[in-house]
Amino acid sequence: MSPKLATDSALRPRYDAAPSARIARSTAAAQGAVMDLREFDQWFAERRAAHPFRVGTIPFAELEGWRTQEGTGNLVHRSGRFFSVEGLRVTVDAGGGGWHQPIIRQPEIGILGILVKEFDGVLHCLMQAKMEPGNPNLLQLSPTVQATRSNYTKVHGGADVKYLEYFTRPGSARVLADVLQSEHGSWFHRKHNRNMIVETTADVPPHEDFRWLTFGQIARLLRLDNVVNMDSRTVLSCAPAADAEARSAALHSDAELAFWLTGTRSRHGVRTERVPLAGLPDWERDAHTIHRADGRYFDVVAASVRAGSREVTHWTQPLIRPRGQGVVAMLTRRIDGVPHLLVHARTEGGLREAVELSPTVMCTPDNYGGPAEAGRPAFLDLVLRADASRIRYEALHSEEGGRFLDAVSRYLLIEADEGEAPRDEPPGYRWMTAGQLSRFIQRGHSVNVQARTLAACLAAAEFGDHD
Numbered sequence: 001m002s003p004k005l006a007t008d009s010a011l012r013p014r015y016d017a018a019p020s021a022r023i024a025r026s027t028a029a030a031q032g033a034v035m036d037l038r039e040f041d042q043w044f045a046e047r048r049a050a051h052p053f054r055v056g057t058i059p060f061a062e063l064e065g066w067r068t069q070e071g072t073g074n075l076v077h078r079s080g081r082f083f084s085v086e087g088l089r090v091t092v093d094a095g096g097g098g099w100h101q102p103i104i105r106q107p108e109i110g111i112l113g114i115l116v117k118e119f120d121g122v123l124h125c126l127m128q129a130k131m132e133p134g135n136p137n138l139l140q141l142s143p144t145v146q147a148t149r150s151n152y153t154k155v156h157g158g159a160d161v162k163y164l165e166y167f168t169r170p171g172s173a174r175v176l177a178d179v180l181q182s183e184h185g186s187w188f189h190r191k192h193n194r195n196m197i198v199e200t201t202a203d204v205p206p207h208e209d210f211r212w213l214t215f216g217q218i219a220r221l222l223r224l225d226n227v228v229n230m231d232s233r234t235v236l237s238c239a240p241a242a243d244a245e246a247r248s249a250a251l252h253s254d255a256e257l258a259f260w261l262t263g264t265r266s267r268h269g270v271r272t273e274r275v276p277l278a279g280l281p282d283w284e285r286d287a288h289t290i291h292r293a294d295g296r297y298f299d300v301v302a303a304s305v306r307a308g309s310r311e312v313t314h315w316t317q318p319l320i321r322p323r324g325q326g327v328v329a330m331l332t333r334r335i336d337g338v339p340h341l342l343v344h345a346r347t348e349g350g351l352r353e354a355v356e357l358s359p360t361v362m363c364t365p366d367n368y369g370g371p372a373e374a375g376r377p378a379f380l381d382l383v384l385r386a387d388a389s390r391i392r393y394e395a396l397h398s399e400e401g402g403r404f405l406d407a408v409s410r411y412l413l414i415e416a417d418e419g420e421a422p423r424d425e426p427p428g429y430r431w432m433t434a435g436q437l438s439r440f441i442q443r444g445h446s447v448n449v450q451a452r453t454l455a456a457c458l459a460a461a462e463f464g465d466h467d
Contacts, residue, residue, distance in 0.1 A: 033119035047129040073278025090349035093269030113196035124212035132401025140229040173198035185348025222460035237452035270354035324366030326409030393461035
């Protein structure tokens with residue numbers, strides 16, 4: 001299928017309007033100037049069929065270009081770049097708790113960027129059909145650029161990253177969003193990426209793996225299981241948003257929420273220390289996995305990957321594979337007539353600031369026993385038994401497919417009432433509006449990646465599938 005290419009005459013920059021208003025206009029646009037969603041389905045199926053993708057687990061001994069470091073047992077790449085799998089010791093002063101775990105260390109800042117351009121007066125996003133080895137269906141919709149520094153400096157010796165110049169060359173595009181954000185604090189050690197949205201008026205040469213979609217078309221695709229990848233979701237959450245509510249209508253002011261978050265970080269006293277992967281307490285290693293003796297949480301495995309549409313077409317690498325499907329949910333309710341979201345100040349060992357705002361519930365239920373078990377997450381049972389009539393949004397989304405294997409969570413927005421989620425929050429939780437959540441996302445390192453996914457899905461909650 002040949003794409004309908006908009007001409008230069010159809011491009012009409014609207015720099016007179018605020019970016020948030022122009023993005024809102026695009027979010028309301030169910031039809032794009034380049035393709036509609038029926039054409040998207042056909043194109044996406046064609047891209048899936050066009051390239052051979054194959055992923056399988058292998059013994060650690062068959063990893064190519066990787067080695068087990070003498071003395072530490074860490075899994076490291078021969079180049080000294082990309083990432084390593086090491087051990088981490090976490091100590092939490094409050095209550096004297098702590099734990100050990102494997103963790104991915106990747107001390108470089110990557111770029112996650114969406115290039116936007118106006119067609120027929122509406123902003124469109126240049127999105128990529130990209131294979132990631134850990135995705136359950138392999139091919140998902142990714143940002144224009146999704147690359148670590150090792151990738152875009154071509155340490156792997158592969159092809160150039162397409163459209164990278166719009167995000168690295170000053171003056172080549174107008175910046176609409178640019179903020180450093182954390183990634184999964186449970187599995188990455190202080191990893192963060194530059195989340196960018198940049199606008200161009202230039203003629204952008206089309207590539208068969210890329211298509212222009214409105215923000216509204218992407219919002220509708222977010223209602224589908226495992227279509228829009230994690231990197232797209234976090235970048236979309238950083239888009240400038242207009243306040244739908246007056247700031248005075250929020251239960252707490254922005255200053256009060258910042259005071260609460262900073263105070264929580266100060267009190268928790270979380271300390272982390274990188275330690276050898278070998279001999280990590282409570283963890284065992286065999287030829288195929290590094291796993292907990294009790295079978296909980298996650299494993300580290302090795303994978304062999306073949307992909308026809310990547311910068312490198314064959315490679316091997318370690319991956320983290322969680323045990324069970326996750327549940328990520330935000331409770332919502334109206335307070336004094338204004339919609340609010342219940343966020344949790346959550347500690348994660350790999351976060352730079354130790355604590356970030358997270359969804360109300362974020363866990364893998366299989367890691368916990370019944371309702372009476374100590375340490376069972378608050379509100380989990382409310383989420384698990386929620387009636388379908390109260391679920392505003394639900395979809396399965398995979399996490400970072402470049403480092404995690406089959407890491408899928410059920411994402412939900414659930415309406416609650418006063419009896420279930422009171423106006424007076426329990427310790428560690430606060431009500432905030434969608435506008436406030438957006439502003440905290442703009443700060444960087446304040447809202448975790450799972451909460452940013454739900455922020456991106458708020459628009460999707462207003463639409464039906466492919467409506």
